[in-house]
Amino acid sequence: MKMMRVLLAAFLGASCMAGAYAQERPGAKSVNAIKAVRFGKLWDAKGKLWANAIVIVEGDRIRNVTTDGLAIPAGAETIDLSKYTGLPGLIDVHTHMTIYTDETPGEPMLKQLTANPPAIEVFLARKGALRTLEAGVKTVRDLGADQYMDIAMRDLINHGEMIGPRMFVCGYGLYVTNTPYKPGMNSPAGGVADGVPEVLKVVRQQIAAGADLIKMYASTGTDDDVTGFQTYNYEEIKAAVDAAHKFGKKIAIHSYGPDGARDAVRAGTDSLEHATDMDDATILEMVKRGTFYVPTIDHNRYYIDNGDKIGYAPGYKEKLQAFIPRNLETARKAHKAGVKFAMGSDAIYTMFGQNTRELGWFVKAGMTPEQALRTATTNAAELLGKEKELGAVAPGYFADLVAVEGDPLADIDVAIYKVKWVMKGGAVLVDKTKDRTR
Ligand SMILES: [Zn+2]
Numbered sequence: 343m344k345m346m347r348v349l350l351a352a353f354l355g356a357s358c359m360a361g362a363y364a365q366e367r368p369g370a371k372s373v374n375a376i377k378a379v380r381f382g383k384l385w386d387a388k389g390k391l392w393a394n395a396i397v398i399v400e401g402d403r404i405r406n407v408t409t410d411g412l413a414i415p416a417g418a419e420t421i422d423l424s425k426y427t428g429l430p431g432l433i434d435v436h437t438h439m440t441i442y443t444d445e446t447p448g449e450p451m452l453k454q455l456t457a458n459p460p461a462i463e464v465f466l467a468r469k470g471a472l473r474t475l476e477a478g479v480k481t482v483r484d485l486g487a488d489q490y491m492d493i494a495m496r497d498l499i500n501h502g503e504m505i506g507p508r509m510f511v512c513g514y515g516l517y518v519t520n521t522p523y524k525p526g527m528n529s530p531a532g533g534v535a536d537g538v539p540e541v542l543k544v545v546r547q548q549i550a551a552g553a554d555l556i557k558m559y560a561s562t563g564t565d566d567d568v569t570g571f572q573t574y575n576y577e578e579i580k581a582a583v584d585a586a587h588k589f590g591k592k593i594a595i596h597s598y599g600p601d602g603a604r605d606a607v608r609a610g611t612d613s614l615e616h617a618t619d620m621d622d623a624t625i626l627e628m629v630k631r632g633t634f635y636v637p638t639i640d641h642n643r644y645y646i647d648n649g650d651k652i653g654y655a656p657g658y659k660e661k662l663q664a665f666i667p668r669n670l671e672t673a674r675k676a677h678k679a680g681v682k683f684a685m686g687s688d689a690i691y692t693m694f695g696q697n698t699r700e701l702g703w704f705v706k707a708g709m710t711p712e713q714a715l716r717t718a719t720t721n722a723a724e725l726l727g728k729e730k731e732l733g734a735v736a737p738g739y740f741a742d743l744v745a746v747e748g749d750p751l752a753d754i755d756v757a758i759y760k761v762k763w764v765m766k767g768g769a770v771l772v773d774k775t776k777d778r779t780r
Pocket residue numbers: 436437438485486688
């Protein structure tokens with residue numbers, strides 16, 4: 343109940359700011375275009391930890407970072423966050439923003455998903471988008487939606503009609519023909535492709551529809567189903583990878599198990615999602631090729647915590663509890679070997695707002711808090727191909743800033759649980775700095 347009230351307050355607050363946000367769209371005129379944001383400390387993701395940093399923001403971009411108060415242009419609006427540590431806006435490279443459900447009592451989340459028409463789903467998803475922002479996440483790579491709801495949501499956000507993280511979307515993920523994996527839950531028809539010609543056709547369809555990247559499901563496994571049987575063969579995966587790259591798009595490949603992972607890496611995928619029990623040769627190949635690994639450990643924890651409300655069949659806890667250590671162990675091996683990681687939550691249902699808990703698992707897998715933060719900033723930006731605009735606090739970058747209370751380089755939980763203030767593209771979208779209840 344308390345949580346509901348906080349969320350409602352945040353939601354109303356953000357709604358009130360919708361007007362201001364709309365005025366600050368790129369190309370639109372803004373009355374007060376220059377802001378100077380003061381941080382006690384600032385981790386800029388460019389290798390520098392600043393003391394008493396001032397970030398000068400002009401429109402939706404960062405003009406410069408300085409410690410010199412005299413550099414603040416006359417008439418700039420000053421925002422004093424000197425009690426806090428500044429971070430770049432965080433990036434979650436694996437979400438399903440349109441697979442949002444609320445907690446309507448007695449209505450299993452799985453059922454809600456099949457009951458709602460797309461327009462309702464997109465409208466409801468704005469709440470998940472706000473919770474995502476509250477976690478400090480300003481950019482997401484959204485990996486699979488039905489009916490191009492993701493494209494609609496991306497465009498509504500870019501036009502300032504909906505408040506949420508900027509989205510990079512894939513339309514339909516590619517699936518092989520299969521039997522329903524849950525009663526009433528068929529793979530979205532638009533993504534079904536069997537054999538190389540159909541794979542090429544479906545890749546082209548997503549790009550024609552406006553997708554930013556391609557997603558392919560190369561194994562079974564989702565929700566409480568932790569099987570990882572390979573579904574696409576090497577030739578089909580290679581066809582999807584090459585077609586995506588030919589169009590200048592990146593590709594994310596889902597594989598719960600090691601076989602699909604091995605073929606996805608050899609075929610040249612840009613990122614590999616989930617991938618448990620990978621063999622050493624595949625891990626080495628990832629290091630050699632620079633393939634990003636997005637292990638999505640924490641969503642299994644979320645499923646354990648919420649399985650009854652979601653509507654999983656009995657036995658899900660045991661299955662997921664046995665899976666998590668394998669997931670973590672694979673991440674540990676990959677990190678030790680030097681694989682590049684990007685933070686992906688696989689947030690669905692009510693998990694939005696918990697997006698960055700994955701960072702806690704990365705520290706458990708052997709990363710320092712700073713290495714973990716890189717997976718959600720510079721690494722994630724590189725995976726998006728936006729390393730010159732996102733994931734750092736530096737001149738020319740989007741003015742995506744987060745203020746946290748404490749030292750996230752000493753304790754990763756600070757970045758996860760102590761987000762107090764959020765700016766996206768120069769607009770302040772979350773401000774809890776005046777909250778008395780902490
Ligand atoms: Zn996913």
